[in-house]
Amino acid sequence: MPRLKDEPLTTPVITPSSRPMSENLTGDWRSVAPRVDGEKCTGCAICWKFCPEACVDISGETPKIDMHYCKGCGVCATECPSHCIHMSEEVVEEAAS
Amino acid sequence: MKKVLMGNHAATIGAVLSRVQVVAAYPITPATQVIELIADMTAKGEYKGKFLRVESEHSAMAALLGASTAGARTFTATSSQGLAYMHELLHWVSGARLPVVMVDVNRALAAPWNLWTDQTDSLSQRDTGWLQFYCATNQEVLDTVIMAYKVSEKLLLPSMIMLDGFTLSHVYEPVDVPDQKAVDAFLPPFAPTTRLDVDNPGAFGSLETPKPYFRIRRRMAVDMDRAEALVEQVGSEFERSFGRGYGAIESYRSQDAEVSLVCSGAVGSTAKQAIDELRAEGHAAGLLRFRLFRPFPTQALKRLSRPDMKLAVVDRNYSPGHQGIFCEEIKAALYGTKGAPEVYGFVAGLGGGDITVELLKEMWHEVKNKTADPVSPLWMEDAR
Amino acid sequence: MKASIAVDELMTSGHQACQGCGATLTMRYALKGLGKQTVVCLPACCWTVLSGAAPRCSIGVPLLHAPFASAAAAASGAKAGLSARGDDKTTVMAWAGDGGTYDIGIQALSGAADRNEDIIYCCYDNEAYMNTGIQRSGGTPFGAWTMTTPGKEGSPRPKKDLDAIMEAHSIPYIATATPAYPEDMVRKFAKAKSIKGFRFIHVLSPCPPGWKSDTDDTVKLSRLAVQTGMFALYEIENGKFKLNMNVAKRKPVGEYLKPQGRFRGLTPEATSVIQADVDTRWTGYAKRQANGA
Numbered sequence: 069m070p071r072l073k074d075e076p077l078t079t080p081v082i083t084p085s086s087r088p089m090s091e092n093l094t095g096d097w098r099s100v101a102p103r104v105d106g107e108k109c110t111g112c113a114i115c116w117k118f119c120p121e122a123c124v125d126i127s128g129e130t131p132k133i134d135m136h137y138c139k140g141c142g143v144c145a146t147e148c149p150s151h152c153i154h155m156s157e158e159v160v161e162e163a164a165s
Numbered sequence: 166m167k168k169v170l171m172g173n174h175a176a177t178i179g180a181v182l183s184r185v186q187v188v189a190a191y192p193i194t195p196a197t198q199v200i201e202l203i204a205d206m207t208a209k210g211e212y213k214g215k216f217l218r219v220e221s222e223h224s225a226m227a228a229l230l231g232a233s234t235a236g237a238r239t240f241t242a243t244s245s246q247g248l249a250y251m252h253e254l255l256h257w258v259s260g261a262r263l264p265v266v267m268v269d270v271n272r273a274l275a276a277p278w279n280l281w282t283d284q285t286d287s288l289s290q291r292d293t294g295w296l297q298f299y300c301a302t303n304q305e306v307l308d309t310v311i312m313a314y315k316v317s318e319k320l321l322l323p324s325m326i327m328l329d330g331f332t333l334s335h336v337y338e339p340v341d342v343p344d345q346k347a348v349d350a351f352l353p354p355f356a357p358t359t360r361l362d363v364d365n366p367g368a369f370g371s372l373e374t375p376k377p378y379f380r381i382r383r384r385m386a387v388d389m390d391r392a393e394a395l396v397e398q399v400g401s402e403f404e405r406s407f408g409r410g411y412g413a414i415e416s417y418r419s420q421d422a423e424v425s426l427v428c429s430g431a432v433g434s435t436a437k438q439a440i441d442e443l444r445a446e447g448h449a450a451g452l453l454r455f456r457l458f459r460p461f462p463t464q465a466l467k468r469l470s471r472p473d474m475k476l477a478v479v480d481r482n483y484s485p486g487h488q489g490i491f492c493e494e495i496k497a498a499l500y501g502t503k504g505a506p507e508v509y510g511f512v513a514g515l516g517g518g519d520i521t522v523e524l525l526k527e528m529w530h531e532v533k534n535k536t537a538d539p540v541s542p543l544w545m546e547d548a549r
Numbered sequence: 550m551k552a553s554i555a556v557d558e559l560m561t562s563g564h565q566a567c568q569g570c571g572a573t574l575t576m577r578y579a580l581k582g583l584g585k586q587t588v589v590c591l592p593a594c595c596w597t598v599l600s601g602a603a604p605r606c607s608i609g610v611p612l613l614h615a616p617f618a619s620a621a622a623a624a625s626g627a628k629a630g631l632s633a634r635g636d637d638k639t640t641v642m643a644w645a646g647d648g649g650t651y652d653i654g655i656q657a658l659s660g661a662a663d664r665n666e667d668i669i670y671c672c673y674d675n676e677a678y679m680n681t682g683i684q685r686s687g688g689t690p691f692g693a694w695t696m697t698t699p700g701k702e703g704s705p706r707p708k709k710d711l712d713a714i715m716e717a718h719s720i721p722y723i724a725t726a727t728p729a730y731p732e733d734m735v736r737k738f739a740k741a742k743s744i745k746g747f748r749f750i751h752v753l754s755p756c757p758p759g760w761k762s763d764t765d766d767t768v769k770l771s772r773l774a775v776q777t778g779m780f781a782l783y784e785i786e787n788g789k790f791k792l793n794m795n796v797a798k799r800k801p802v803g804e805y806l807k808p809q810g811r812f813r814g815l816t817p818e819a820t821s822v823i824q825a826d827v828d829t830r831w832t833g834y835a836k837r838q839a840n841g842a
Contacts (some may be wrong), residue, residue: 186634215629215632215633217626217664219622219660219664220659220663223622223656224625224656224657224660225620227615227618227619227623228623229625229626230615230619230620231590231613231615231626231629231641232611232633233627233630234613234632235588235626235628236634237628237630237634239626239627239630254616254619282634316836333666359626361588363585363586363587365611366606366610366611366612367611368610368613369601369613369614371602371614372602372603374596374602375603377603424828452663458789463798
């Protein structure tokens with residue numbers, strides 16, 4: 069079994085954690101996914117406002133939900149005043165065999 | 166400049182001379198005067214740092230966790246129940262590698278209530294990763310506070326400095342108070358680069374899984390291993406700056422001693438008198454006074470021991486189910502060493518009982534005459 | 550698209566919060582109100598996990614983890630340390646759950662408020678010890694199921710009146726907030742930033758697993774709490790009480806309680822008790838509002 073004394077001492081005395089949490093992709097948590105109907109969207113940005121993952125991009129004309137992070141909670145769909153976000157089961161594409 | 170100071174005030178002045186920036190403390194007998202002098206000096210403008218009158222000792226150490234992580238030099242003082250109350254924070258501060266300096270005025274722990282000197286309070290914190298120093302004079306208290314900042318800030322491990330409750334904390338002795346300029350030359354400002362900094366945000370104390378945690382503790386062990394040498398080195402530097410030197414263990418007439426008393430704290434002064442009397446009576450008596458207890462000064466102990474020397478360890482403390490704590494640790498440190506001296510333990514003075522010159526001499530004779538027990542400690546008191 | 554609150558995010562995606570977590574919305578809005586020049590002190594709570602395990606952090610401001618009982622004390626010390634180094638500008642905020650505030654942390658909280666420490670203390674209140682798996686706290690409302698109040702009648706005691714306790718400390722600012730009203734919450738944190746002395750912000754933070762509610766109901770429940778009067782939005786500035794939303798025509802409490810599985814065991818009598826308590830409290834609020842005190 070390895071002995072720690074044979075391992076070089078590389079641990080610093082103290083290291084604050086500063087790597088961004090965005091390195092952790094949480095998209096695989098969801099069982100349902102939101103889809104925004106761009107036609108009905110009024111650009112109110114309420115979906116962005118209430119997203120617990122802060123993963124809605126409102127820099128464009130319609131909100132873009134970042135599927136790398138979306139956990140499928142459905143808050144955006146429930147809060148959207150135009151009812152233009154729908155939650156549905158995702159179809160996961162099988163890898164080509 | 167020579168001043169007549171009580172032990173508690175010597176501690177405060179040491180901290181103020183060290184330019185401490187944040188003090189957070191809660192009163193407890195017999196440590197209260199350390200804090201009251203801070204309050205007094207604040208009111209007079211002599212202490213210009215922050216003073217938080219926190220609502221408990223647990224919060225005192227939590228506040229210093231915050232202040233030290235923010236990059237400030239910190240200080241507090243407490244005793245027995247208060248020290249016990251901050252226990253989880255003691256582990257936290259050392260694990261966080263923060264150079265907090267604290268004075269603990271040794272006092273027995275309840276139950277039952279007892280206000281007098283006993284080392285079990287600080288010794289029961291010996292696994293918390295703090296350096297531990299035991300002082301025999303008020304001069305040593307003041308000097309050790311200053312030296313502790315230098316050692317702790319180099320090592321990034323906290324220090325606690327002990328003085329006996331009442332028998333040192335409330336006793337007035339002449340103390341040579343160094344001047345501020347000399348202390349500034351000896352002790353540079355605390356300037357950590359890793360601290361709470363909005364321009365460099367990071368999280369301190371985040372969850373670590375087993376593999377990295379193990380290595381973080383190993384890192385602490387490696388740093389603790391070099392602490393004994395660092396304490397000796399800083400003690401020598403102090404001697405060059407102030408004319409008074411300190412090591413890990415003080416040896417008094419023990420070079421050719423047949424039996425050496427081993428003790429710590431204010432009893433160390435009493436023991437010198439006992440040794441002088443024994444010597445005058447023709448006995449080869451000596452004294453080893455432990456100043457440093459954590460890290461355990463194994464190198465100094467081995468250097469000062471001889472195979473033909475016997476050690477009579479006097480513990481003003483006790484670990485239930487085992488022995489006097491200095492005794493058990495000395496035995497452990499010497500285990501397996503070729504030519505280790507024989508070690509005998511005595512438990513005395515718990516709850517503040519007076520350890521007199523006569524009692525110490527009798528202990529010395531017990532070891533000399535081989536009537537002491539090498540396995541279990543002899544519990545003794547001066548019955549007069 | 551036009552946003553009604555600041556667009557910059559100081560909380561990143563990728564955190565490990567449950568779907569629909571109210572506590573993440575709370576932190577998101579708090580940081581929008583406070584900005585970058587903030588230090589957060591965090592005792593044991595859900596946010597200990599949400600802030601990320603080493604080597605990652607999910608918020609872009611310095612963060613100090615502290616023991617469970619000591620959020621307010623650690624924050625007091627951090628502020629003192631920064632100030633001693635000449636930095637009086639950085640805001641220090643203690644960020645604790647209801648456990649670390651109502652119960653194990655109340656001593657340090659009271660002490661810090663008593664000393665009028667120059668910190669913000671935010672309690673994100675999900676009404677139970679959620680991080681350890683839903684056990685009753687002093688913030689658990691009457692009748693709520695938890696793992697330590699699993700009987701049909703739920704928690705037997707009323708929710709501790711924490712805001713009244715804080716009001717007894719003579720501090721400059723107390724405010725309540727909840728994620729359904731982000732503009733109000735952001736405004737309150739920004740306002741708190743500009744005030745000196747001890748500032749206390751109490752946020753009702755819905756928790757789907759603990760409240761046994763659907764993940765998409767979080768904002769709706771937060772809104773219903775206000776619309777039924779179960780949770781009032783107000784500020785108390787230097788002792789002066791001001792209702793931010795005078796919900797005179799309150800929805801019946803049942804609308805708020807029904808979507809939460811933790812209240813499934815409530816009898817009609819228990820619901821009446823809850824309704825009566827809300828009505829009494831609001832009589833009090835109305836009186837204070839009318840007296841301008």
